[in-house]
Amino acid sequence: xxxxxxxxxxxxxxxxxxxxxxxxxxxxxxxxxxxxxxxxxxxxxxxxxxxxxxxxxxxxxxxxxxxxxxxxxxxxxxxxxxxxxxxxxxxxxxxxxxxxxxxxxxxxxxxxxxxxxxxxxxxxxxxxxxxxxxxxxxxxxxxxxxxxxxxxxxxxxxxxxxxxxxxxxxxxxxxxxxxxxxxxxxxxxxxxxxxxxxxxxxxxxxxxxxxxxxxxxxxxxxxxxxxxxxxxxxxxxxxxxxxxxxxxxxxxxxxxxxxxxxxxxxxxxxxxxxxxxxxxxxxxxxxxxxxxxxxxxxxxxxxxxxxx
Numbered sequence: 049x050x051x052x053x054x055x056x057x058x059x060x061x062x063x064x065x066x067x068x069x070x071x072x073x074x075x076x077x078x079x080x081x082x083x084x085x086x087x088x089x090x091x092x093x094x095x096x097x098x099x100x101x102x103x104x105x106x107x108x109x110x111x112x113x114x115x116x117x118x119x120x121x122x123x124x125x126x127x128x129x130x131x132x133x134x135x136x137x138x139x140x141x142x143x144x145x146x147x148x149x150x151x152x153x154x155x156x157x158x159x160x161x162x163x164x165x166x167x168x169x170x171x172x173x174x175x176x177x178x179x180x181x182x183x184x185x186x187x188x189x190x191x192x193x194x195x196x197x198x199x200x201x202x203x204x205x206x207x208x209x210x211x212x213x214x215x216x217x218x219x220x221x222x223x224x225x226x227x228x229x230x231x232x233x234x235x236x237x238x239x240x241x242x243x244x245x246x247x248x249x250x251x252x253x254x255x256x257x258x259x260x261x262x263x264x265x266x267x268x269x270x271x272x273x274x275x276x277x278x279x280x281x282x283x284x285x286x287x288x289x290x291x292x293x294x295x296x297x298x299x300x301x302x303x304x305x306x307x308x309x310x311x312x313x314x315x316x317x318x319x320x321x322x323x324x325x326x327x328x329x330x331x332x333x334x335x336x337x338x339x340x341x342x343x344x345x346x347x348x349x350x351x352x353x354x355x356x
Contacts, residue, residue: 083307085116090311093130097312098138098319099326100261100276100335108308110345118304125300128291130312135284141320142277149270151216152232153278156242156260157285163246164286180350183248187258187343195336210235220274223325230271238268249286257283258339272332273323 093107108130112123142148211217211232219227245259257279264275294300323331 079303082116086112086304086307087311090130090308091315094134094312094315095319096338097131097134098280098316099323099331100338108312112304121294121299122301122304125291125294126305126308128287128294129300129305129309131283131287132291133309133313134316135280135287136313138316138320139277139281139284141317142280145221145324146227147220147273147277147324148281149216149218149232149274149278150281151214152264152268152270153281155214155216156238157282159239159242160246160249160282160286163243164249166243167247167249177350177353180346184343184346184350187339187346191336191339191343195333207231208233208235220271221324228271230274233269234267238263241267258342261335262339272335276335277323
């Protein structure tokens with residue numbers, strides 16, 4: 049019989065236990081060890097989230113649920129808090145340094161919100177397991193396309209009429225501190241993908257950072273550093289709204305969320321300091337690897353009914 053992990057919280061200290069069905073053997077981890085594990089995991093999540101624009105949930109939710117046996121609802125609550133921490137730590141630094149395109153972020157957040165509302169209307173009629181498998185395949189295909197893309201094509205001097213009217217064209221600093229101008233393209237296409245990202249987030253209970261970065265990178269042709277930093281800004285806005293719901297339902301437990309948040313905040317600040325000096329090609333390969341892993345995880349969860 050497989051191991052059945054769970055967390056028992058009768059009081060203090062918290063006891064983390066794993067028990068088998070055959071002999072009910074229990075291994076306990078005290079509060080200090082549990083806090084240390086979540087701090088380290090949160091640090092890794094914050095580092096990955098700030099560099100890729102995906103948020104910390106890519107690392108935090110599998111760590112808490114699979115490795116530490118936390119109930120998925122509490123894991124999602126802690127993940128939402130960690131995403132807000134990532135956005136607060138990294139996004140503020142990126143805005144200050146001139147990487148984040150605020151106009152693009154706020155405009156696309158409208159599409160994400162409408163997508164989430166649409167998901168609420170059709171949630172009972174859509175087979176989410178099939179959607180998860182399709183979404184995973186789309187992520188894998190998009191990651192392969194992103195790996196082949198050359199960064200120099202992201203900086204286009206061909207003006208776009210809608211982008212010019214909305215004043216979305218901007219510039220960002222390169223590794224030497226010189227400002228590199230870029231133009232935003234295919235805004236309707238990016239808006240449509242953001243709508244889909246919002247629907248997937250509502251239907252599957254996942255963050256939509258992956259599609260946000262891919263939409264800005266592959267469709268709107270923003271430089272990768274601008275795409276990831278703008279995504280970091282956007283996911284904080286989305287997570288803040290969702291976190292209020294989880295807090296109201298009692299799914300944000302301070303004993304789990306606090307060490308996760310502190311670890312994520314430290315990792316995101318380190319990532320924010322490293323990204324301006326990062327080689328774009330290395331950053332893109334790292335992003336592709338994370339997206340591929342996320343795509344495989346989505347297909348597996350969809351095939352095994354993990355989103356039911």
